[in-house]
Amino acid sequence: MTGFGDRIAAAVVARESQLLLGLDPPAAVAAEGRLASWCGALIDAAGPACVGVKLQLACFERGGAAGWQAFEAVAARAAADGLIVIADAKRGDVNVSAAAYADAFLRAPIDAMTVNPMLGADALAPMLRTATEGGRGLFALVRTSNPGAADLQDLRLADGRAWHVAVAEMVATLGAPSVGASGLSSLGAVVGATVPERVSALRDAMPHQVLLMPGVGAQGGSVGQLGPAFGGRAAGVLVPVSRSIATADDPATAAAGLRRDLWAAWRAVAPSSTP
Amino acid sequence: MTGFGDRIAAAVVARESQLLLGLDPPAAVAAEGRLASWCGALIDAAGPACVGVKLQLACFERGGAAGWQAFEAVAARAAADGLIVIADAKRGDVNVSAAAYADAFLRAPIDAMTVNPMLGADALAPMLRTATEGGRGLFALVRTSNPGAADLQDLRLADGRAWHVAVAEMVATLGAPSVGASGLSSLGAVVGATVPERVSALRDAMPHQVLLMPGVGAQGGSVGQLGPAFGGRAAGVLVPVSRSIATADDPATAAAGLRRDLWAAWRAVAPSSTP
Numbered sequence: 001m002t003g004f005g006d007r008i009a010a011a012v013v014a015r016e017s018q019l020l021l022g023l024d025p026p027a028a029v030a031a032e033g034r035l036a037s038w039c040g041a042l043i044d045a046a047g048p049a050c051v052g053v054k055l056q057l058a059c060f061e062r063g064g065a066a067g068w069q070a071f072e073a074v075a076a077r078a079a080a081d082g083l084i085v086i087a088d089a090k091r092g093d094v095n096v097s098a099a100a101y102a103d104a105f106l107r108a109p110i111d112a113m114t115v116n117p118m119l120g121a122d123a124l125a126p127m128l129r130t131a132t133e134g135g136r137g138l139f140a141l142v143r144t145s146n147p148g149a150a151d152l153q154d155l156r157l158a159d160g161r162a163w164h165v166a167v168a169e170m171v172a173t174l175g176a177p178s179v180g181a182s183g184l185s186s187l188g189a190v191v192g193a194t195v196p197e198r199v200s201a202l203r204d205a206m207p208h209q210v211l212l213m214p215g216v217g218a219q220g221g222s223v224g225q226l227g228p229a230f231g232g233r234a235a236g237v238l239v240p241v242s243r244s245i246a247t248a249d250d251p252a253t254a255a256a257g258l259r260r261d262l263w264a265a266w267r268a269v270a271p272s273s274t275p
Numbered sequence: 276m277t278g279f280g281d282r283i284a285a286a287v288v289a290r291e292s293q294l295l296l297g298l299d300p301p302a303a304v305a306a307e308g309r310l311a312s313w314c315g316a317l318i319d320a321a322g323p324a325c326v327g328v329k330l331q332l333a334c335f336e337r338g339g340a341a342g343w344q345a346f347e348a349v350a351a352r353a354a355a356d357g358l359i360v361i362a363d364a365k366r367g368d369v370n371v372s373a374a375a376y377a378d379a380f381l382r383a384p385i386d387a388m389t390v391n392p393m394l395g396a397d398a399l400a401p402m403l404r405t406a407t408e409g410g411r412g413l414f415a416l417v418r419t420s421n422p423g424a425a426d427l428q429d430l431r432l433a434d435g436r437a438w439h440v441a442v443a444e445m446v447a448t449l450g451a452p453s454v455g456a457s458g459l460s461s462l463g464a465v466v467g468a469t470v471p472e473r474v475s476a477l478r479d480a481m482p483h484q485v486l487l488m489p490g491v492g493a494q495g496g497s498v499g500q501l502g503p504a505f506g507g508r509a510a511g512v513l514v515p516v517s518r519s520i521a522t523a524d525d526p527a528t529a530a531a532g533l534r535r536d537l538w539a540a541w542r543a544v545a546p547s548s549t550p
Contacts (some may be wrong), residue, residue, distance in 0.1 A: 024371070027378060058368055058375035065343040067379075072339065092391060093333055093365055094421040094489075096299070100333035103302060104342075116367060118393045118416065120423025141393065146369040148395025155441055156433040163438055166430055214369075 004137030005184030022242025035070035046255035052084030079109035092116030102130035112137035145192025145215030279412030280459030297517025310345035321530035327359030354384035367391030377405035387412035420467025420490030
């Protein structure tokens with residue numbers, strides 16, 4: 001079975017896109033029972049410019065059982081369009097419960113889920129096992145893009161590292177067995193795009209992780225500064241964008257522009273022999 | 276409106292119980308569509324000995340949309356029996372998404388949810404605001420009970436504290452505005468019961484938090500060592516128990532025994548004037 005790292009590497013090159021369509025439907029959409037149609041329209045418009053979609057579970061769960069049905073329908077629709085489907089669930093729990101979350105999310109048509117690593121390696125293990133056995137992936141939170149991320153993630157350890165660097169090193173270790181021919185692991189990392197120096201340091205700590213990088217655009221991160229984040233691989237960076245596509249007058253054009261800018265940022269740093 | 280700290284304080288004294296019935300239905304129960312009936316039978320048997328129930332979301336989400344329906348039905352049934360209903364969701368996300376999770380969980384019949392604090396104060400804020408406005412509560416993970424918790428939660432900071440102590444201090448600060456007449460805040464903490472010395476230190480750092488303490492029984496924690504964790508208040512400790520009630524020959528008797536042992540542990544350290 002092809003591992004998730006190799007799958008995402010092939011998909012990024014095939015579609016020449018590192019863009020993920022972020023599906024974060026607003027509260028009113030959930031209240032009006034329009035989750036599936038709202039997301040479907042966005043997938044139709046912006047999907048062709050994207051390599052995948054990222055569904056924000058919170059926005060579906062506030063719709064209750066109907067919201068969960070919409071989540072499954074939207075995931076299936078995106079997969080039918082050939083898009084990688086990432087459940088942005090940020091789950092993390094002790095091992096028996098983590099295994100239950102793996103059952104909930106790591107199944108067709110979902111390709112990967114985001115996870116919270118605070119509970120440590122034994123809590124990630126059941127999800128990582130289910131993911132790798134099924135050719136699926138995980139993205140562990142390492143350094144998030146919100147201002148409050150500094151409160152706990154940036155605390156300085158006695159050995160001089162920031163706490164989030166210890167998280168990164170754990171992720172690199174846990175991801176090592178699933179590194180594929182592409183050089184990418186089934187275990188990726190969520191790293192905010194807001195501070196370029198930090199991104200470079202985290203890329204050094206995680207040479208084989210696909211970095212899922214929120215914060216480009218709305219939160220102040222710049223596509224032009226992403227170069228070092230790729231780590232020499234086109235699929236080294238995935239950028240989820242929701243609001244600035246969903247609220248654009250023309251979501252298709254907005255997504256096409258983001259895709260072009262991201263691909264140009266990759267081409268600017270790509271080794272000459274790579275596609 | 277009565278705050279969650281005062282509500283839980285009143286409920287614990289009224290029912291003379293610090294026991295939470297942990298509802299973690301196994302995979303086969305979800306696969307067979309028996310989530311609601313399995314949980315209902317346990318609530319009927321063990322509920323009278325408990326002050327509340329704790330529903331493990333992972334076990335319901337692996338049932339998909341039907342699982343979510345069962346989650347809502349079980350929560351409603353427990354609430355109708357006068358039990359405090361805690362959604363063990365361990366959610367945590369950036370602020371807009373955190374607000375969506377607050378919409379999803381902090382509504383009738385749910386009284387409180389567990390949250391992951393890794394993303395910092397600004398990520399907890401929307402959930403804490405919705406909780407306190409509705410007389411509801413949160414329990415933030417501070418030090419979990421699994422062996423792997425040590426990987427990241429116990430890392431030593433440059434100032435000598437363990438990382439989880441920094442989490443505890445943030446929780447104490449964020450919870451201060453919602454401390455009620457009972458001396459308990461709407462923001463509680465999840466602290467594993469497995470190491471008594473650590474529990475004492477965390478109680479000192481969080482004098483006004485209700486401590487939700489998994490790990491008694493199955494994971495090696497002892498009821499007899501809980502004394503310092505109460506912090507002088509009957510509702511200072513809540514103990515969720517799932518497997519050893521659910522798998523007992525007689526769940527009602529098992530729960531009654533746990534309730535009696537917990538109440539005795541409290542009486543052994545209670546100030547003489549307290550009920």
